[in-house]
Amino acid sequence: MxxxxxxxxxxxxxxxxxxxxxxxxxxxxxxxxxxxxxxxxxxxxxxxxxxxxxxxxxxxxxxxxxxxxxxxxxxxxxxxxxxxxxxxxxxxxxxxxxxxGLSSMRIHCYENGCMLYCKDDIDLEWCKFCGKSRYKLGPNGKKVVVKAMHYLPLIPRLKRLYASNSSAPYMRWHHENRRPPGIMCHPSDREAWKHFDRTYPDFAAEPRNIRLGLCSNGFTPHSISAAPYSCWPVFLTPYNLPPEMCNTSQYIFLNFVIPSPRNPKFLIDVYLQPLINELKQLWIQEVETFDVSLKQNFKLRASLMWTINDFPAYGMLSGWMTAGKLACPYYMENTKSFTLKHGRKNSWFDYHRPFLPMDHEFRNMKNALKKNTVERG
Structure with missing residues (x-):
């Protein structure tokens, strides 16, 4: 009162x-x-x-x-x-x-993905890992960069969300529209979101701070009969918005496209360096932003909550080997995979029985599933 x-x-x-x-x-x-x-x-x-x-x-x-x-x-x-x-x-x-409009950056990179010529390495003309040249001679005799990628900075795009009345009021939707326990219609209802809020209460205290999801996967833009080419775009989505908005095309930001005809594999972290630098700045340094819906300036922070991709791409982004005996990132060294006698390949058959109730009849079957095996795990 x-x-x-x-x-x-x-x-x-x-x-x-x-x-x-x-x-x-x-x-x-x-x-x-x-x-x-x-x-x-x-x-x-x-x-x-x-x-x-x-x-x-x-x-x-x-x-x-x-x-x-x-x-x-x-x-x-x-x-x-x-x-x-x-x-x-x-x-x-x-x-x-x-x-x-929003800015874009053209970043030179080495042909095989060894490094990016940015920040402290922007003036180098030779790769510091393999020693090959950054440039090649073009048809007119001038120096031409061997390979480059176009990077669309994330911070200006996040600030633009708060500069428009069509999006700024909805960036607090996850905080102003809480559901009762047991009802889930938005990622903010999940335990992962709530656990993050409990772990970082200073971040959760400002509802306008942005939670991001990253999505990346490879596809072939040309026909199957054409020369093989693997295209890897990287997208970011703010999950502060209502469910009907955060999955629409205007709120799914293309961050960059990995410029390579081949799968980047474990070198994907090299191309992710500019994005990681921006995420560090958004987490540690904060960015001054104007919220047009409330007519206020505030310090904007952001966190990358999760990645969305298939299992092979998950292995590339997380660094976990998704092939071989230790492919499962949950079982890890406690895996129950085994090698087929004749095929000599790893198999994860019979992985479903540990999830059954302890008194289920399938747990005691020795012949119908994996031979001579009773599941007690």
Whole structure:
């Protein structure tokens, strides 16, 4: 009652709704967005930004060349009022959208995946493990990088979630919509999520901190008859959102694609270095972020809660060998696998009996399952 009378609330759910001005980075973004979103004329439903986005979409969907787009823009200028602020060419339209878009990085990497040329190694011209050159000579005699990958930074994308009213209010959904015990409709209802909150109460105290899931797997983008090529994209998903939002395409962020015609295998950790560095920064250093729904600046943190992939990819990401006798990551050295006498391969047959009740009749069968074996585990 005292808190209600004097308006003093320390708990997040009760408000603390002191509005603040956006930080410098977010303020610049809002100013650019407002400038680009002004209507072409009074009463017009369209803006410069709308036209630029439509032009980029048409060029991408129909694979139109830049010269053809410039010709279309010239025709638009001839047909409409010259006073309308429409871009003179495709380059200016692209430049307007790029100011509002999210950054990307082109990181040089060694052909065989030994290392990335970033951070302290950005100026090296030779691989520090095998000594091979970073560049090769192109057809015109100039140096061309042997291999590179495009990395889409994670932090700006997470900050953008709180800069939009279409997503910022829902980033607290997991905290504001708790279910009774025994009901599960979101990852926050699982024991893993609750155990994490108990282990790191300082992280759980801020509901706007983000829980991430990582998904990666390889696929062949070409036909089976073409040359073999293994493409490995890496995706990240924020699980703060409601179930109907966190599994939609606009909230599944492509982080990078491993640039190799071959399976990266145990070298996948080399390509994950930029992501690991960002996750460390989000966990230790925190990032200043503006929440447009509450008009507040806060220190954003994030944690990688789990990975989602098939069993072979699980072995690559976790470092556990998923082949051979010790393939099971749960049994580990207590595995009950055995080697087939004639096939000389490992078999995990009869692994289901330990999960049966102790008085189940299958546990005493010596011939119907594994021969001369009674299960007491």
């Amino acid at each position: 005292v808190q209600d009378a004097y308006g003093v609330h320390s708990d997040f759910e009760f408000g603390n709704n002191v509005e603040e001005a956006p930080n410098a980075e977010c303020r610049i973004f809002f100013e650019q967005l407002e400038t680009a979103s002004r209507p072409l004329y009074e009463g017009s439903p369209h803006s410069q930004l709308f036209i630029a986005l439509r032009l980029l979409s048409i060029k991408s969907d129909w694979n139109v060349s830049q010269g053809e787009m410039d010709s279309v823009i010239d025709l638009i200028h001839d047909l409409v009022d010259a006073k309308l602020e429409i871009h003179d060419n495709f380059y200016k339209a692209k430049r307007l959208v790029s100011k509002l």
